[in-house]
Amino acid sequence: MINIKDIAKACNVSVATASRALRNTGYVSKEKRDLIHRVAKEHGYIVDSNAQNLKNGKSNTIGIIVSDIKNFFYNMVLENLIVEFKRFGYRVIISYSFENSLTERDCFQFLLSSKVDAIIFTPISNTNQDLVDISQKRDIPLLQLFRSAYPEIDSICVDDGYGAYLATKHLVAHSYRRIMLVSVKLPFTPNRSKGYKRALEEADIQVNEDLIQRFEIGNSIEAKLTELIDRLKPDAIIAGTNTFGLNAIEAMNSLGVNLPLVVFDNLDWLKLLGITTIAQPIKQIYEQTVENIMTKLESGKSSFEEAVNIKIKPELIVRRSTD
Amino acid sequence: MINIKDIAKACNVSVATASRALRNTGYVSKEKRDLIHRVAKEHGYIVDSNAQNLKNGKSNTIGIIVSDIKNFFYNMVLENLIVEFKRFGYRVIISYSFENSLTERDCFQFLLSSKVDAIIFTPISNTNQDLVDISQKRDIPLLQLFRSAYPEIDSICVDDGYGAYLATKHLVAHSYRRIMLVSVKLPFTPNRSKGYKRALEEADIQVNEDLIQRFEIGNSIEAKLTELIDRLKPDAIIAGTNTFGLNAIEAMNSLGVNLPLVVFDNLDWLKLLGITTIAQPIKQIYEQTVENIMTKLESGKSSFEEAVNIKIKPELIVRRSTD
DNA sequence: TTGTACGCGTTATCAC
DNA sequence: GTGATAACGCGTACAA
Numbered sequence: 001m002i003n004i005k006d007i008a009k010a011c012n013v014s015v016a017t018a019s020r021a022l023r024n025t026g027y028v029s030k031e032k033r034d035l036i037h038r039v040a041k042e043h044g045y046i047v048d049s050n051a052q053n054l055k056n057g058k059s060n061t062i063g064i065i066v067s068d069i070k071n072f073f074y075n076m077v078l079e080n081l082i083v084e085f086k087r088f089g090y091r092v093i094i095s096y097s098f099e100n101s102l103t104e105r106d107c108f109q110f111l112l113s114s115k116v117d118a119i120i121f122t123p124i125s126n127t128n129q130d131l132v133d134i135s136q137k138r139d140i141p142l143l144q145l146f147r148s149a150y151p152e153i154d155s156i157c158v159d160d161g162y163g164a165y166l167a168t169k170h171l172v173a174h175s176y177r178r179i180m181l182v183s184v185k186l187p188f189t190p191n192r193s194k195g196y197k198r199a200l201e202e203a204d205i206q207v208n209e210d211l212i213q214r215f216e217i218g219n220s221i222e223a224k225l226t227e228l229i230d231r232l233k234p235d236a237i238i239a240g241t242n243t244f245g246l247n248a249i250e251a252m253n254s255l256g257v258n259l260p261l262v263v264f265d266n267l268d269w270l271k272l273l274g275i276t277t278i279a280q281p282i283k284q285i286y287e288q289t290v291e292n293i294m295t296k297l298e299s300g301k302s303s304f305e306e307a308v309n310i311k312i313k314p315e316l317i318v319r320r321s322t323d
Numbered sequence: 324m325i326n327i328k329d330i331a332k333a334c335n336v337s338v339a340t341a342s343r344a345l346r347n348t349g350y351v352s353k354e355k356r357d358l359i360h361r362v363a364k365e366h367g368y369i370v371d372s373n374a375q376n377l378k379n380g381k382s383n384t385i386g387i388i389v390s391d392i393k394n395f396f397y398n399m400v401l402e403n404l405i406v407e408f409k410r411f412g413y414r415v416i417i418s419y420s421f422e423n424s425l426t427e428r429d430c431f432q433f434l435l436s437s438k439v440d441a442i443i444f445t446p447i448s449n450t451n452q453d454l455v456d457i458s459q460k461r462d463i464p465l466l467q468l469f470r471s472a473y474p475e476i477d478s479i480c481v482d483d484g485y486g487a488y489l490a491t492k493h494l495v496a497h498s499y500r501r502i503m504l505v506s507v508k509l510p511f512t513p514n515r516s517k518g519y520k521r522a523l524e525e526a527d528i529q530v531n532e533d534l535i536q537r538f539e540i541g542n543s544i545e546a547k548l549t550e551l552i553d554r555l556k557p558d559a560i561i562a563g564t565n566t567f568g569l570n571a572i573e574a575m576n577s578l579g580v581n582l583p584l585v586v587f588d589n590l591d592w593l594k595l596l597g598i599t600t601i602a603q604p605i606k607q608i609y610e611q612t613v614e615n616i617m618t619k620l621e622s623g624k625s626s627f628e629e630a631v632n633i634k635i636k637p638e639l640i641v642r643r644s645t646d
Numbered sequence: 647t648t649g650t651a652c653g654c655g656t657t658a659t660c661a662c
Numbered sequence: 663g664t665g666a667t668a669a670c671g672c673g674t675a676c677a678a
Contacts, residue, residue, distance in 0.1 A: 001380065003671055014649045019673060027647050044457040049436040050376040051671035054654050057324065069402050075392050082419060091433065094417050096405060110414065113372040134367040246591055268569055269592035326655055337665040342657060350663050374655035377670050
């Protein structure tokens, strides 16, 4: 393992000089600086970031715990976060919790153990309060993204309730009355059914609780939907995730019906099929996220008096499935 | 920052004892062990992995550089790799190169700097030879996944040439003669056109080079495809990626034609649309990857005499688009 | 402008 | 069973 001492020796300088030269900081004459850089490159020297972080007590790194690696939108936001934070001189380190609280716990501990400067995460539950507390004590800025499980820390969520409101209102305006809402059974996430009910109430339509169905994410609900559609005879469907949307289409196909459909999350294939969607405003999400974290980081304050809860409004994109 | 010294002091033991207790290693009496664990928990103690890694010269971590965060299959493989390596006691740390050689360089350096025990990556080019060399010198097992740019290191790829062969042969068997291949312009990846040509030659069909089209990945090629289909009048299409597949469908829609289509990468919506696909055998990919890395790690040898180049055969899934 | 010396948090060695 | 101590590689007062 070739270290800074080797480089210093090879250049006939002290490690202090080598360190300063390699990090382009402090005083060091041009000749020595060039020499040191050249020798370092020749020897394939790479700093040991563990030693650096240990020394500095921080790592110039932002940790992100993503709950679902398969979620296209999470990945889109993640990509932009990586790019944006890089522009501020921060590296991003990603951990995946796979929608599991214990795995989330591992991730959280790992990030704290690595001395990250901030943590962004999509909470699965509120069972890791102790780690949240430790982070606060260490003055590490925290931010909940997409969900809000810990009231005392900042959050940025998409207002899915409003999305459901938009979808329902749109369908109501097209004279549909028996609208089925296929929602996710997920705690700490904005409530879709509230927006659905509000839109119906505004139109003086009686809410039928049977038409509000909740399912766990993860496995196909095609069979269940087939049964439900057949039995409840809805005249339109709102699918809370694009997987549910897919299942709904399959269910309708197998029943030989073709109901108007609105799907959450705007993916390419939904556009292709001409399906109306509720689109997440990716840009707003990552921009607000970066601003939230950078503000805390630059102010040196890991949090302010009151937790900030930002709700970002999704957009309705009308296509021929509901025209 | 509460460290092991604090814990030791609070327990009236030495740091050595505390360290042994916390890591459940070496000798330490039951009472002290329990006490130390309790106090550590109470104080919210978390080891500093930077100090650990610095001390140990390694991190029990495998670094993976993913070239495309949006690629669903990469993510599927990644998820499984994380789970599998965890079972072997290794943590995975992910970096994204976004199909950019310089970013890949950053990632590579970061991983080496972090003292990862092995690196798996999807090379974009062969311009980072120096970092490959450094890794070899440090005895860090390397593995190229999905592409092969450095002949001297192991690789695991999907045999896309064979996939193209399967697709072409299938279409030929259905009497199509003017099959258009929409392929990716990507170096170091198995050549799709070879398999395409082989299938045609086996059927004594003259290869028409015009029908082999290559495009960069990243942006929509719908307009180009519309023009090509209109001008070249193919009687079937093979799309080398699912984005190209999407574009092909859009192009056909705008022309009002409906040619048989085979698309690489089997995604849910392709199944929904009944489109024939070439499916990547995810399980084989991650299993072979884990085996390759773990063998090297456990044998203590970062490589063997000859580089191993594994090609995994994809599968043809026939659906109604080509029936 | 350069070098010496110490400490960051942890662990392995060795003496007790 | 337990504890003192030297390292790991690096950065930085402080001295020169």
